[in-house]
Amino acid sequence: MQNEKPYPKFTDLPLDATHPPHTAWGLYGLDDELGTLNQLTPERTVVAAREIKTGLRFGLNWGLEQMDYTGSPAFREVLKHEIFEIGKNMHDDRITFNTQTSTQWDGLRHWGFDDGTFYNGFTQKEMLGGKTDRLGIQAWAKAGIVGRGVLLDFVSYAARNGMKYDPLDHYAVSLAIAKEMAKECGFEFRAGDIILLRTGFTTAFEKASLEEKKVVTAKKPFGYPGFESTFEVLGWLWDTKIAAVAGDCPGFEAWPPTKNMMHQILLAGFGMPIGEMFALDDLAAECEKQKRWTCFVTSEPLNVKGGVASPPNALAIM
Numbered sequence: 396m397q398n399e400k401p402y403p404k405f406t407d408l409p410l411d412a413t414h415p416p417h418t419a420w421g422l423y424g425l426d427d428e429l430g431t432l433n434q435l436t437p438e439r440t441v442v443a444a445r446e447i448k449t450g451l452r453f454g455l456n457w458g459l460e461q462m463d464y465t466g467s468p469a470f471r472e473v474l475k476h477e478i479f480e481i482g483k484n485m486h487d488d489r490i491t492f493n494t495q496t497s498t499q500w501d502g503l504r505h506w507g508f509d510d511g512t513f514y515n516g517f518t519q520k521e522m523l524g525g526k527t528d529r530l531g532i533q534a535w536a537k538a539g540i541v542g543r544g545v546l547l548d549f550v551s552y553a554a555r556n557g558m559k560y561d562p563l564d565h566y567a568v569s570l571a572i573a574k575e576m577a578k579e580c581g582f583e584f585r586a587g588d589i590i591l592l593r594t595g596f597t598t599a600f601e602k603a604s605l606e607e608k609k610v611v612t613a614k615k616p617f618g619y620p621g622f623e624s625t626f627e628v629l630g631w632l633w634d635t636k637i638a639a640v641a642g643d644c645p646g647f648e649a650w651p652p653t654k655n656m657m658h659q660i661l662l663a664g665f666g667m668p669i670g671e672m673f674a675l676d677d678l679a680a681e682c683e684k685q686k687r688w689t690c691f692v693t694s695e696p697l698n699v700k701g702g703v704a705s706p707p708n709a710l711a712i713m
Contacts (some may be wrong), residue, residue: 405630408664415508416666417629418513424434428534430503430514430666434638435542439497439587443543446691447712451681455692457597457643457674459490464624471496494704500540500639500696501669503530504703506658514666532702536695540668542587542638544692547576548679549620550595557634562595563603563611565618567649570628580688586636589692591711594620595676596644621649622659633665641670641707670707678711685713 402422403410411419423433458600459474471493478488495501503514504522511519517530549568552575553560560566573592577584584590596619611617621644622628632640640647640661647669648657661667682688691712696705 401467401583402636405633408633414516415510415512415664417626417660419633419666420664425515427515427666428503428530428539429635430668431638432535432538432540432666432668433585434636435538436587439543440541443541443587443691446543446689447661448687449685449713451713453678453681453713455498455591455673455675455678455694456706456712457672459492459497459706461597461672462496462600472578480619490571494697494702494706495671498672498674498706498709499670500532500535500641500694500705501658501662501671501705502532502535502696502702503662503666504532504701505662505669507663513663523617525701528701531700532533532673532696533698533700535668536698536705540589540639540692540694540696540707540709542589542692543585544589544591544690545577545582545584545683546580546675546679546688547573547590548580548675548682548688549576549594550593551679552576552579559713560620562599562620563607564620565649565651566594566620567623567653568592568620569623570625570631573622577688579687580682582689584635584637587638588635589638590640591673591678592640592642592643592644592647593679594644594700596620596642597672597674598643598676599675605607617645618649618681619646621643621647623686624648624652625654629655629657629660632667637667639668639670641668641673642700643673643675645671647671670709673707673709678713681713687713 694709
């Protein structure tokens with residue numbers, strides 16, 4: 396997972412003029428399947444482990460059933476859970492779900508460029524051909540996503556500053572505000588960080604009435620808060636050497652995009668994992684209590700060959 400080549404700036408991308416704009420294909424070799432997770436070196440993992448000071452643990456997975464509010468696939472296919480008897484007083488269960496229906500990592504097969512290419516030149520044709528598991532989620536399962544998590548608690552920041560916004564509608568958190576939050580919380584971003592953005596979406600959705608949920612998800616487009624989608628943000632994420640980004644919304648970037656859609660460049664260009672609908676409330680409460688907004692994060696995606704996405708099975712440890 397070591398990067399032996401000089402690390403290019405965002406303005407140096409693409410590395411090859413024949414590749415799509417803003418791509419880092421080949422930086423770690425054209426057979427690489429980890430993308431920006433290469434920033435999670437063993438040395439940085441050791442340093443990140445020093446964030447564990449109280450041993451308090453917080454699961455970051457929202458309930459798999461939380462988007463099942465009508466009994467029909469209004470957002471994604473809903474969770475199906477069956478319990479059945481296999482013998483006297485013995486049971487198994489069967490769970491069927493879309494890996495995008497609750498907390499998940501978007502894998503590198505999730506969203507490609509308009510020409511059908513994905514990270515490192517992998518193609519839509521190759522994927523649907525079913526003859527290779529290249530760029531599948533199993534590559535991340537083997538390595539894990541483990542490092543320092545940094546919480547950007549926009550919910551608290553907005554309340555302190557009298558900012559009004561609807562967590563169930565579009566709101567773009569600017570890079571300037573993200574940096575201001577970090578400054579107020581006393582930490583500096585560093586290479587290998589895993590960003591966790593809390594906007595309040597998951598909590599607001601969970602508490603909303605059935606009718607409110609129907610109205611929110613029926614909007615065209617479905618709007619929600621997140622990071623401002625600009626090249627300034629993309630450049631900062633790349634130049635800062637962020638390993639992964641996640642938030643408590645259905646997408647890390649505010650939707651609909653402010654200017655430029657980030658999903659394609661993050662996933663297909665950088666090879667950067669995008670975490671969505673992470674449960675961050677309990678972690679945020681403890682961060683506020685300890686006055687410390689950095690933690691140790693560990694996540695192991697499902698080991699599914701050729702998988703597109705996965706629940707993160709993530710823990711934050713303070």
